[in-house]
Amino acid sequence: MSTVEAGTIIEPYIVENQSKSIFQVNRRVFVDEQILARETKKIFETCWIYIGHESELLKPGDFLTRNVGGKELIFVKDKDSQVRAFFNTCPHRGAMVCREKHGNDKMFLCMYHAWSFDLTGKLVSRPEGERYHSDNSEGIHDLVPVGKLDNYRGFYFVNFDDNAVDLKTYLGGACEYIDLTADQSEVGMEVVGGTQEYGFDANWKLLVENSIDGYHGVPTHTTYFDYIIAAGGQLGDTGTKVNKPRDLGNGHAAIEYGSPWGRPIAKPIAAWGEQGEKDCAALREKLTARFGKERADRIAYNNFNLLIFPNLVINNVMAITIRTFYPQTPARQEVKAWALAPKDESAIMRERRLYSFLEFLGPGGFATPDDCEALKMCQKGYDNMTHVEWNDISKGMSENKQGNTDEKQMRVFWREWDKRISGGS
Numbered sequence: 001m002s003t004v005e006a007g008t009i010i011e012p013y014i015v016e017n018q019s020k021s022i023f024q025v026n027r028r029v030f031v032d033e034q035i036l037a038r039e040t041k042k043i044f045e046t047c048w049i050y051i052g053h054e055s056e057l058l059k060p061g062d063f064l065t066r067n068v069g070g071k072e073l074i075f076v077k078d079k080d081s082q083v084r085a086f087f088n089t090c091p092h093r094g095a096m097v098c099r100e101k102h103g104n105d106k107m108f109l110c111m112y113h114a115w116s117f118d119l120t121g122k123l124v125s126r127p128e129g130e131r132y133h134s135d136n137s138e139g140i141h142d143l144v145p146v147g148k149l150d151n152y153r154g155f156y157f158v159n160f161d162d163n164a165v166d167l168k169t170y171l172g173g174a175c176e177y178i179d180l181t182a183d184q185s186e187v188g189m190e191v192v193g194g195t196q197e198y199g200f201d202a203n204w205k206l207l208v209e210n211s212i213d214g215y216h217g218v219p220t221h222t223t224y225f226d227y228i229i230a231a232g233g234q235l236g237d238t239g240t241k242v243n244k245p246r247d248l249g250n251g252h253a254a255i256e257y258g259s260p261w262g263r264p265i266a267k268p269i270a271a272w273g274e275q276g277e278k279d280c281a282a283l284r285e286k287l288t289a290r291f292g293k294e295r296a297d298r299i300a301y302n303n304f305n306l307l308i309f310p311n312l313v314i315n316n317v318m319a320i321t322i323r324t325f326y327p328q329t330p331a332r333q334e335v336k337a338w339a340l341a342p343k344d345e346s347a348i349m350r351e352r353r354l355y356s357f358l359e360f361l362g363p364g365g366f367a368t369p370d371d372c373e374a375l376k377m378c379q380k381g382y383d384n385m386t387h388v389e390w391n392d393i394s395k396g397m398s399e400n401k402q403g404n405t406d407e408k409q410m411r412v413f414w415r416e417w418d419k420r421i422s423g424g425s
Contacts, residue, residue: 014418021397024390027382030203036330042420043310044069046161048170050312054154055190061104078119086143153182173248177306184265185342196337198363202375204333207325211313212305214404245409251309251416253409259303261318264353266300319357
């Protein structure tokens with residue numbers, strides 16, 4: 001998207017006026033069926049989309065089925081421990097081959113006509129197979145693999161575009177923040193518990209904005225901050241003075257900041273008592289030995305909200321959540337989230353982490369219901385779109401130094417979104 005000196009509309013979607021420090025988004029992008037169809041084609045069909053974490057496929061034969069970018073997929077570890085992804089549709093008549101959400105097996109059996117496939121996707125058998133010409137079994141009836149599958153530090157992504165750039169190139173500067181997460185453990189990270197699933201009535205891009213919006217924190221989540229102070233946190237004692245939004249390239253963005261809450265990787269709070277101080281000191285000592293003091297302190301004290309374009313959020317805060325969300329309609333989205341933790345974490349730190357996760361990040365915690373309600377109110381407010389047409393995302397544009405309560409990080413997303421949606425056919 002080019003910028004302009006006058007208030008010219010670039011396509012119908014974005015206005016950016018650098019001289020007046022104005023950045024506006026047309027509210028039509030949150031309600032229009034044609035725009036959603038274009039997003040499916042130009043974004044979800046061409047970007048690297050998160051499918052799962054390596055810890056979810058521990059043993060050969062482990063599998064998950066997930067809807068990723070509107071596609072039903074099988075995510076599986078084969079007998080040789082190679083991770084694969086297939087379209088979950090039988091090449092015979094189209095039925096979903098695997099109906100379970102997760103499990104462990106040696107093959108997949110289609111319930112419709114009992115065609116069976118091994119974990120590499122190869123057709124193994126079919127009733128009355130002799131009725132097919134011999135050439136009819138040479139690969140054309142195997143499960144179809146996803147065009148591209150790759151991982152970075154155990155985070156697996158798929159891409160449906162055979163011409164897409166490689167994953168690491170696509171991730172760009174986001175790798176820095178994935179590293180800060182993965183480096184919490186020498187032996188690896190793991191998804192803890194199952195998948196949290198919920199939906200609510202708001203456009204998916206509103207959750208993108210909200211996930212990297214430092215401006216809404218205190219006014220929207222006042223109850224949580226009051227609770228933190230009562231539990232021994234201090235608003236002025238965040239452990240770090242960092243306060244910077246980051247443009248990580250390719251539409252990815254992050255905000256990094258200090259906070260009053262405890263971090264089970266190595267930042268204690270009074271509520272954890274003397275033992276919590278000792279536990280965190282021991283963790284910081286290990287981190288310092290591995291990375292030096294500067295990086296160890298960053299891992300221990302610095303929180304971040306990371307957006308990987310278009311729809312993966314990693315919040316590394318009082319706990320770690322991995323969150324994806326997909327549009328069901330222009331005005332409704334489906335969310336899936338997972339808790340992530342170091343494999344070698346002590347029992348007491350795991351307890352602190354999961355308690356913090358549930359009380360703030362989980363679907364029934366302090367934050368998520370507040371956020372869902374706020375975004376639903378935004379979506380409802382777009383009923384007035386013909387009279388109030390534009391959202392403003394200009395905060396901080398006129399400042400040389402921008403902070404996390406400014407909106408630079410959201411503008412990063414919207415520029416990439418507009419480039420993809422407005423460009424080409």
